[in-house]
Amino acid sequence: MTKKIASLFAICAATVALAQESPTPTPSASSTASSAPTLLPSATASPTPPAIPVPSATRSVRISFVPPPIEGTISLGIYDPSGKLVRVLHRESETDDFTIGHDALVAEWDGKNDAGEDLPAGKYNARGYAVGSLGVEGVDFFFNDWVDDENSPHVKRINELTFMADGLRLEAELASGEHAQLFYDFVHDTLAIDDAESERPNTPANKDGKRWVIAASEIQQLSPTNEILRHLAYAPGDPQPKAIAASDREDKIFVLEENQNLQRVRGLTLIKTTADAANQQTISDWKVDLQKDIVAHKNFSLADGKPVVTGGQMMPEKLPLRLQPNPLKRDKPGSVDVAVGFDKDGSFLKTTDGLPLRTISDTPHLIRALLVANGAKTIDVFQDDGAVVEQFRIANVDQMMAFDCGDFELK
Numbered sequence: 001m002t003k004k005i006a007s008l009f010a011i012c013a014a015t016v017a018l019a020q021e022s023p024t025p026t027p028s029a030s031s032t033a034s035s036a037p038t039l040l041p042s043a044t045a046s047p048t049p050p051a052i053p054v055p056s057a058t059r060s061v062r063i064s065f066v067p068p069p070i071e072g073t074i075s076l077g078i079y080d081p082s083g084k085l086v087r088v089l090h091r092e093s094e095t096d097d098f099t100i101g102h103d104a105l106v107a108e109w110d111g112k113n114d115a116g117e118d119l120p121a122g123k124y125n126a127r128g129y130a131v132g133s134l135g136v137e138g139v140d141f142f143f144n145d146w147v148d149d150e151n152s153p154h155v156k157r158i159n160e161l162t163f164m165a166d167g168l169r170l171e172a173e174l175a176s177g178e179h180a181q182l183f184y185d186f187v188h189d190t191l192a193i194d195d196a197e198s199e200r201p202n203t204p205a206n207k208d209g210k211r212w213v214i215a216a217s218e219i220q221q222l223s224p225t226n227e228i229l230r231h232l233a234y235a236p237g238d239p240q241p242k243a244i245a246a247s248d249r250e251d252k253i254f255v256l257e258e259n260q261n262l263q264r265v266r267g268l269t270l271i272k273t274t275a276d277a278a279n280q281q282t283i284s285d286w287k288v289d290l291q292k293d294i295v296a297h298k299n300f301s302l303a304d305g306k307p308v309v310t311g312g313q314m315m316p317e318k319l320p321l322r323l324q325p326n327p328l329k330r331d332k333p334g335s336v337d338v339a340v341g342f343d344k345d346g347s348f349l350k351t352t353d354g355l356p357l358r359t360i361s362d363t364p365h366l367i368r369a370l371l372v373a374n375g376a377k378t379i380d381v382f383q384d385d386g387a388v389v390e391q392f393r394i395a396n397v398d399q400m401m402a403f404d405c406g407d408f409e410l411k
Helices: 001-010
Strands: 016-021 058-066 075-077 086-093 103-110 122-131 135-142 155-163 167-173 180-183 191-195 211-213 218-222 228-233 239-248 250-259 260-274 281-295 301-303 306-307 318-323 337-342 348-352 355-363 368-373 378-384 389-395 399-409
Touching: 001 191, 058 122, 075 103, 075 355, 086 103, 086 122, 086 355, 122 355, 135 355, 155 239, 155 250, 155 281, 167 239, 211 239, 218 239, 228 260, 228 281, 318 368, 337 355, 337 368, 337 378, 348 378, 355 389
Parallel strands: none
Antiparallel strands: 016 058, 058 103, 075 086, 075 122, 122 399, 135 389, 155 167, 167 180, 180 191, 211 218, 218 228, 239 250, 250 260, 260 281, 301 306, 318 337, 337 348, 348 355, 368 378, 378 389
16 A cells, blocks of 8 residues: 555545536537528628537546555445345455545436446445455365366366267366366376367277177177177166267276266276176176266355255355444444355455455356355355356455445535
C-alpha cells in the first residue's frame, strides 16, 4: 500500500457516502432564440440543421471511505434496502483502482445493478472487506486417474479407444460437454488434446487376419476362420467391456470397461495360454500393467479430510470465518459466513450473500463445492466439475477486515 494510502489510517473511522445527480445541461440563450432558418446572402436558404439530442440526466453516486489498515485487496458491494447485494462494485481491487481523495479512497456508482439495469431511487448501503494475503494452493485430484495436474484435460467419459504406435488415441467427452480427440502417451504417462491427430499414423488392431471382438460378457480373439484363440470372461458385477484395441507388436490389449459406478481403461498383457480339454477351449492368463479409472461421484462426501463416494460426512457448503477487528472503528472481532462461488472464469471464495473475496482457481464448468476447516486459519475447498474433484487449500483466512461506507440516497 502506498505511503499516501497508509496515511489514511490515522484519520478517524468516519466514512462518507454522497449521492448526487448530474443536472441536465441548460440550453444557452443563443440556442433558445427563434428557430427560423437563416437566409444566406444569396436567395438560397440553408437547410435546417438536425436537432441535437439533449443528454438525459445521469446518476452518479460518490462513495468515499477510509480503508482498513491491512495489506491486500478490497472487495466492495452495493446493498439495497432489504440487505440484498445488487452490485459488485469492486472485486479484489488494489488501492490504485480507486480514486485517491484527500483523506479517503473514492469509488463511483452509476446506480445500476450487476445486470446493467437502473435501480429504483431509495436508500442503499455500501460495504465490503479488505482481504490480506490469503495463500491458495492446489493439493490433489480425486476420482479420475486421467487428471493429475492443472494441464490435464478434464475427461468425463471415454467413448472409444485406438491403439497407436506410442500410445492410445481416445475419443472422449470433457467436463464442458464438448467431444475431443485425446492422446495418452505410454512413455510419459500423460494425456493431452491430440493436436497431431492428422499426422500420427493409425496402427491396425488386427494382425494376420486375427481380430478381437466383444461377445456378451467376454472378449475374444478370433482366427480368420472364427475359431476362439483367446478369451477373457467378466463376472456379472464387474465393469463390462465396451471397446477394445490391440497391439500389433505383442500380445497386449487395451479394454474400455464400465458399469454405473466406474469407467476404466486397462492394458492387459498375455502371460500364458493353457488348454482346457474338458471344455474344448483355451484359458488365457493376463497381467494388468495399465489401469485408469473414472469413478462416479455425484454425491461425494468427506471422510478424514478426503472425498469419498460413500460412507463419509456431508459437509456444509458454507463456513464461518473469524474477522480481524478494524482498529479504525474500534470494533470487536466479528465473523463472516463464506462459500465457494463459480462462473465461467473459475472459482472464488465469497460471502454467502455473493461478494467475491479471493480467486481460487480458473477451473470452468464447476457444479458443486464443499468447504472444511483445516485448523484455525486454513480451509480446504473440494470442487467438482463432474469429471474430477480438485482440492485447494486457502491459508491465512483470518486476515480479513470488514468496513462499512454507510447509507446513502440514490435519486
